[in-house]
Amino acid sequence: MGLHAFLLLACALFSVGLYGVLSQQSIVMLMMGLELMINGLLAAAGAFWYHVAPASADGQVLVLVAVTVMALEMVMGFAVTTAIFRAREIDMTDEAEDLRG
């Protein structure tokens, strides 16, 4: 249960999430990929706190920030999805391609 094991878990979660973000068409599924990537960050931050600098609370604060970011990301994601769905009845990234640039 050393630092390496935790970082391996974090890498795996991050990569699975990255696959989701890159491959999913639906905005909601894409956000689940993002959540998974941040989930990997949580594991890594906790492990770094324990194995590198347990005396200061920096790692714990980072976990707290990451959890908050997850919630905020979800709120903004759904607000954007709602707005875009109301405007043109779509929820897919490919159909919103003209928003590029």
Add this chain to the structure above:
Amino acid sequence: MGEALVLLGAVGTLALCAAVFDAVLAVPGGGAGEPLRRVARLLLQQRRRTRLADTLLVRTGVCGLLAVAVLAGAVLPLGERPVAEMAVGVVWFNAMEVGAWGALWLVGWGVNSVYPLVGGYRFVAQGLAYELPHMFALITVALGAGSLRFADVVAAQRGLWFAVWMPVAFAVYLVSAVAMAFWGPMDGPVSDDICGGVPAELSGPDRLVFQAGRYALLVVVAAAAVPLFLGGGAGPLLPPWLWTALKTVAVLALLVWSGRVLPTVRMDLFTRLSWLVLIPATLLQLLVVSVVVL
């Protein structure tokens, strides 16, 4: 190990008592044997199935409701000590009871039927309404005790019960406890206007476990009011475990009785009440307690 058995036995007994009391209130003079008859009937009943139900999710939800209720009870002191002594027991209690949201939504969604689905969504709405006031009530208690450990919370009430000098937090806790166990005036997710709501399509053992989970949740949230607000096992003459049991029964009886005499509250009214009245009230209570503690 022994304490875990005591916890299971206590939750089971109190849940049965609550069901019997509720049946007596429903049919004055008779009905005391109804819960046991219902248990026997459900055990023998044949399972009814719906088309294209997601059985995995339904089973997860049905068993999950009972599981989170018992796990939340694990940090409550049974007299002297809880099953699991935790430094952040109050957070654990809160985290486990939120699992009821997942359990109800899963059952409502999984059976693939209209009314259970409506019930499941109603409970998510209800959860979003009751959870913030509930959390603020718990935070007020933790602030008053200066600790998130249930044992410290009980010890901090040696002079004065929290129910006395945090009456708003206590009242809000009781309201949110009822809402959490979808009981009494907050039984929208399982109410008659949607044909019984979430468990409408459950039958046989599934329904039995679901109902057991609902009563267990009611017992656990009532039992949590004792260490949080009513001084835990403190009291003259009698041993702590007996005081804990007596106070739990009193709170439980109050909740069951309120469920029978109060009409179901509409969800949008409860949400409005919760955000416009309960949250500001608990915040003010939090302010008062902070000033006193300082």
Add this chain to the structure above:
Amino acid sequence: MRDVAFWVLAVVAVAGGVAVFRVGSMARATFALLGSLVAVGLALLLLGLEYLGYVIILMMVMEMLVMAVFMVMYMMNPAGLMPMRMTHNARWAASVAGAVFVLLATGTFLLPEPVRHGRPPADPTRALGLAIMGPKMLVMMIIGVAILATMVSSVVLSVNRRHPGRGC
């Protein structure tokens, strides 16, 4: 014992993450993600981070329930009863993700075992509370402002302009 617990939780976390993109039903996908998040929360308990572990479980259950509501609202096939593909460039995405994993994992194992500064405090929760109310207060203040900004902007984005006063 703790090692076994960690590896079980790690496998559950990754398997849940993979299941999110493999199952057809949105309800199952959401709860697979919840399983992954809860497993990481439990893994933090092994590091002695009791408070953060429970807070993660608490927040993620609530968050995933809200997510399930929106999933069912916006997906055209929420129950997965009609098989359909909702991906683009799946093979390219899989190879990029695989390459990133190999890169990160190699980097992890090339890393020398770090020197540990100090020991964990007796009560990490207390240390966290003192940190965010003391030296790390700026972080929490910024988070507070970010939450407020998110609340305002999400309401602005999702309010119905064509029918003001109506929810949807």
